[in-house]
Amino acid sequence: MQGKSELMTYFAQQLKVDIGCTRADGLVSLQSTSCTGMCDQGPAGLVNGYALTRLTPSRIDQIVDYVNRDIPLTQWEADLFHVDDNIIKRDLLLNEKPLKGQAISATFARGLRETLAEIELSGLRGRGGAGYTTAWKWTFCSEENATQRYVVCNADEGEPGTFKDRVLLNSYAESVFEGMTIAAAIVGATHGFLYLRGEYLHLLDKLESILAARRAANLLGCNILQKGVDFDIEICLGAGAYICGEESALIESLEGKAGIPRNRPPYPVTQGYLAKPTVVNNVETYVAAANIAIHGGAWFAKLGTAKSKGTKILSISGDCTARGIYEYAFGTTVNTILADCGASDVLGVQVGGPSGVFIANDEFERKIAFEDLATGGSFIIFNNTRSILDIVHNFSHFFAHESCGFCTPCRVGTSLLKKQVDKIVEGHGSAGDIVALEELCQLIKNYSHCGLGQTAANPVLSTLERYPEIYQAMLKKISYEPGFDLDKSLETARRMANRNDAAAHLAQVEN
Amino acid sequence: MTTKKVKVATVSLAGCFGCHMSFLDLDERLVDLVEHVQFDRSPLTDIEHCSDDCDIGLIEGGVCNSENVHVLREFRKQCKILVAVGACAINGGLPAMRNHISLEDCLNEAYMDGIGVENPQIPSDVELPLLLDKVHPLHEVVKIDYFLPGCPPSADVFWAFLTDLLAGREPALPYELIHFD
Amino acid sequence: MTKTFVIDGKTIPFEDGQTIMQAASAAGVYITHLCHNPQFTPHGSCKLCTVNVNGRNCSACTFPASEGQNVTNISKELNEDREKITQMLFVEGNHFCPSCEKTGNCQLQAVAYHLNMTDNHFPHFFENREVDASHPDVMIDHNRCIFCTLCVRASEQVDGKNVFAISGRGIDKRLVVNSPSGLLKDSALDVSDCAAHICPTGAILIKRTGYSVPIGQRIYDHAHIDAVALASEGEAHDH
Numbered sequence: 001m002q003g004k005s006e007l008m009t010y011f012a013q014q015l016k017v018d019i020g021c022t023r024a025d026g027l028v029s030l031q032s033t034s035c036t037g038m039c040d041q042g043p044a045g046l047v048n049g050y051a052l053t054r055l056t057p058s059r060i061d062q063i064v065d066y067v068n069r070d071i072p073l074t075q076w077e078a079d080l081f082h083v084d085d086n087i088i089k090r091d092l093l094l095n096e097k098p099l100k101g102q103a104i105s106a107t108f109a110r111g112l113r114e115t116l117a118e119i120e121l122s123g124l125r126g127r128g129g130a131g132y133t134t135a136w137k138w139t140f141c142s143e144e145n146a147t148q149r150y151v152v153c154n155a156d157e158g159e160p161g162t163f164k165d166r167v168l169l170n171s172y173a174e175s176v177f178e179g180m181t182i183a184a185a186i187v188g189a190t191h192g193f194l195y196l197r198g199e200y201l202h203l204l205d206k207l208e209s210i211l212a213a214r215r216a217a218n219l220l221g222c223n224i225l226q227k228g229v230d231f232d233i234e235i236c237l238g239a240g241a242y243i244c245g246e247e248s249a250l251i252e253s254l255e256g257k258a259g260i261p262r263n264r265p266p267y268p269v270t271q272g273y274l275a276k277p278t279v280v281n282n283v284e285t286y287v288a289a290a291n292i293a294i295h296g297g298a299w300f301a302k303l304g305t306a307k308s309k310g311t312k313i314l315s316i317s318g319d320c321t322a323r324g325i326y327e328y329a330f331g332t333t334v335n336t337i338l339a340d341c342g343a344s345d346v347l348g349v350q351v352g353g354p355s356g357v358f359i360a361n362d363e364f365e366r367k368i369a370f371e372d373l374a375t376g377g378s379f380i381i382f383n384n385t386r387s388i389l390d391i392v393h394n395f396s397h398f399f400a401h402e403s404c405g406f407c408t409p410c411r412v413g414t415s416l417l418k419k420q421v422d423k424i425v426e427g428h429g430s431a432g433d434i435v436a437l438e439e440l441c442q443l444i445k446n447y448s449h450c451g452l453g454q455t456a457a458n459p460v461l462s463t464l465e466r467y468p469e470i471y472q473a474m475l476k477k478i479s480y481e482p483g484f485d486l487d488k489s490l491e492t493a494r495r496m497a498n499r500n501d502a503a504a505h506l507a508q509v510e511n
Numbered sequence: 512m513t514t515k516k517v518k519v520a521t522v523s524l525a526g527c528f529g530c531h532m533s534f535l536d537l538d539e540r541l542v543d544l545v546e547h548v549q550f551d552r553s554p555l556t557d558i559e560h561c562s563d564d565c566d567i568g569l570i571e572g573g574v575c576n577s578e579n580v581h582v583l584r585e586f587r588k589q590c591k592i593l594v595a596v597g598a599c600a601i602n603g604g605l606p607a608m609r610n611h612i613s614l615e616d617c618l619n620e621a622y623m624d625g626i627g628v629e630n631p632q633i634p635s636d637v638e639l640p641l642l643l644d645k646v647h648p649l650h651e652v653v654k655i656d657y658f659l660p661g662c663p664p665s666a667d668v669f670w671a672f673l674t675d676l677l678a679g680r681e682p683a684l685p686y687e688l689i690h691f692d
Numbered sequence: 693m694t695k696t697f698v699i700d701g702k703t704i705p706f707e708d709g710q711t712i713m714q715a716a717s718a719a720g721v722y723i724t725h726l727c728h729n730p731q732f733t734p735h736g737s738c739k740l741c742t743v744n745v746n747g748r749n750c751s752a753c754t755f756p757a758s759e760g761q762n763v764t765n766i767s768k769e770l771n772e773d774r775e776k777i778t779q780m781l782f783v784e785g786n787h788f789c790p791s792c793e794k795t796g797n798c799q800l801q802a803v804a805y806h807l808n809m810t811d812n813h814f815p816h817f818f819e820n821r822e823v824d825a826s827h828p829d830v831m832i833d834h835n836r837c838i839f840c841t842l843c844v845r846a847s848e849q850v851d852g853k854n855v856f857a858i859s860g861r862g863i864d865k866r867l868v869v870n871s872p873s874g875l876l877k878d879s880a881l882d883v884s885d886c887a888a889h890i891c892p893t894g895a896i897l898i899k900r901t902g903y904s905v906p907i908g909q910r911i912y913d914h915a916h917i918d919a920v921a922l923a924s925e926g927e928a929h930d931h
Binding site: 241263265400401402403404405406407408409411412413414415416419439443446447448449483484 | 734736737738739740742749751754755756773776777780781783784814815817838839858860861862863864865
Binding site for chain 2: 480492
């Protein structure tokens with residue numbers, strides 16, 4: 001959204017390499033990436049896995065110079081890799097900076113069962129987007145008859161437009177680890193994993209050193225705070241697949257297998273990592289749990305709505321003056337949020353990322369809440385200079401690229417959807433193509449194996465519902481048009497026969 | 512049934528005429544058929560273009576060149592009901608097996624550097640239709656109303672389909688008549 | 693007392709631990725499927741066995757049967773959607789039945805017949821896929837692979853060999869062979885292996901046997917896949 005394609009072209013020119021290719025000297029290759037979680041400081045890239053932020057032509061010149069002189073990354077100017085938190089609005093969670101060990105101590109002081117009761121009282125629901133009640137998840141896991149259990153933190157923040165977990169892990173990691181430790185003490189797990197998305201490699205050393213310090217302080221490891229609880233946390237790095245944000249695919253990946261969602265039931269709480277009961281929660285959920293352990297459930301539940309207690313941390317990006325992290329009580333309206341972040345002339349907002357919903361500018365009194373606009377935190381603002389069809393085009397390509405390919409409706413369907421959207425966006429759609437588009441969307445949504453496929457058609461469905469006239473305007477007034485370019489498909493034959501007469505061409509539509 | 516005969520046009524695009532041969536396997540049932548049907552453009556009649564009031568167009572073969580596109584469009588324009596007949600019309604069939612070889616390689620092999628080629632040159636007469644880079648089934652180029660699968664569809668398939676249409680019923684092939692080979 | 697659930701109005705007995713597919717097959721109710729075979733761990737990927745359980749779509753081959761479930765297996769909507777899913781498989785690969793040795797014995801084709809499918813509906817991908825004819829007795833035509841993983845599971849669970857795997861993501865997914873060269877000839881596959889005979893389509897074929905039964909006298913030339921599947925698999929489910 002911030003001039004990515006121009007910069008990409010510039011990068012390719014300066015590096016003298018085509019996009020998607022490796023340069024002849026083997027020193028550098030250039031590829032496009034999906035969202036790297038830097039939407040508040042884009043355009044962004046990755047070099048050897050490390051994030052590059054706020055790219056401009058002059059920063060690109062600098063990078064090209066380093067590459068051409070074969071300078072190791074460690075000697076590049078640090079500012080190229082600088083990642084800001086950009087926390088703009090704080091509430092319950094972001095205002096808190098508990099002392100190291102405070103949440104764990106509070107938990108032991110109150111008692112494990114009593115702390116679980118506080119978490120239940122708080123009404124805390126999973127912050128990844130699905131919103132399952134945290135206390136129930138922990139209870140079910142603890143009630144399973146098993147000798148080993150696991151606690152996993154899902155930090156595979158891959159939904160385009162979300163970056164709040166990056167900030168939480170950068171500045172609130174102690175609370176994340178305390179939340180995991182409390183969960184482990186309550187469910188009876190001795191081993192935990194932080195599944196960190198590969199694009200956050202820049203956070204790895206820092207997180208490892210925090211874990212080491214916590215071990216030294218007896219907040220991890222054997223007999224934590226002499227209370228008889230053993231627990232340690234291992235960090236696993238993802239490899240860039242969006243699907244691994246789905247909890248059972250994440251578990252497969254942890255086990256060293258390809259990230260493919262499992263058949264459910266059984267759910268991870270009964271058979272998760274290595275078929276043992278496993279709690280998987282979002283980064284923000286653990287931060288909330290740690291703070292609830294300190295302040296109690298009522299402290300948290302005093303904010304929010306009937307079904308959505310507490311606050312939600314949003315990652316706000318797109319067309320506004322202040323991109324960054326905003327924490328709001330559940331129930332806050334979109335209008336309030338747009339005013340706070342300096343958005344004007346707004347066309348619509350993609351709430352919850354591409355798998356969420358696109359809302360139009362007559363719906364801004366709607367609220368952030370599980371009962372209205374449920375979201376994992378992605379909040380992308382589009383102003384009136386943006387085209388709905390460009391957005392849909394982009395998102396349909398994203399899902400076709402990220403489908404794991406396990407099930408037929410998603411594997412084939414998302415690629416067919418990409419073709420069908422391309423056909424309409426490129427102006428080759430005819431009367432029946434919208435019906436075909438909608439039919440395909442329903443098929444993918446109703447028959448796919450996991451959440452990726454079930455939501456992959458959302459960008460089309462939610463815009464088709466709101467802006468049917470935009471789609472209709474793209475349709476030709478004819479009954480049918482081929483989905484491929486007829487004249488272009490004669491190009492090879494024309495060239496080889498050395499012809500360019502009238503009969504060597506085909507009109508796309510019959511005259 | 513009305514006295515006015517139903518006009519049927521047929522053509523083979525990138526096909527082998529096998530579907531037409533199978534149609535002729537209707538044998539004595541053809542006599543019954545022509546009581547109700549009049550053939551328009553078809554290899555059976557040598558009429559070169561569809562009249563503008565054809566009722567049914569039966570098309571064998573996929574779309575492999577520019578002429579196929581023109582013919583297919585003529586059929587779509589002139590026929591009320593357009594039917595894709597046989598495997599090639601439905602999925603490109605055997606001709607589409609060239610789709611995984613680039614057209615450039617195909618033409619070079621056939622006309623330039625294949626075994627036994629003399630006086631190598633790519634045919635370039637303007638009378639010749641140019642090849643599309645891929646062979647396409649009919650439904651990717653125009654809207655198709657019905658599909659008769661088979662390689663070829665048996666005479667019984669044609670009979671079942673046409674008698675349904677002539678009787679004003681929505682055509683539906685029974686299980687026994689659906690074959691892809 | 694025997695536990696039961698209902699499929700399309702028919703009461704089906706089941707035992708704890710059985711899937712809807714297992715209980716249905718044992719009771720003589722056919723549910724369309726391609727990636728399922730009672731010999732192996734259910735996979736749940738083709739989605740042809742999608743049934744509606746108490747209002748929600750589930751894969752019958754993996755979803756556990758439970759007391760009082762109300763299952764819809766046959767409805768206009770489900771069958772139309774199954775047909776579309778089958779059409780997706782047909783356009784994804786290159787399925788030219790007239791030139792395939794498996795025609796008439798092919799489950800993909802038979803499921804299409806069963807669903808009264810006459811066309812492929814969607815635009816074809818016409819992907820370029822390879823043929824591996826390196827093995828003396830067995831060949832792979834990747835054009836016809838539908839990623840059901842039956843060969844993967846058969847090799848692992850019956851042959852104890854791990855000859856096959858699925859690699860890649862999305863539409864670029866491919867069946868791969870576990871051998872130094874990636875070719876079948878350098879793998880541990882033997883013509884007598886279960887994995888060599890399990891393919892529901894013509895992707896894995898035994899050489900020199902393709903036309904031992906003439907076209908017109910093959911399994912699905914005369915029998916419907918529901919009857920064939922129930923006769924062979926219903927029994928396997930009983931044990």
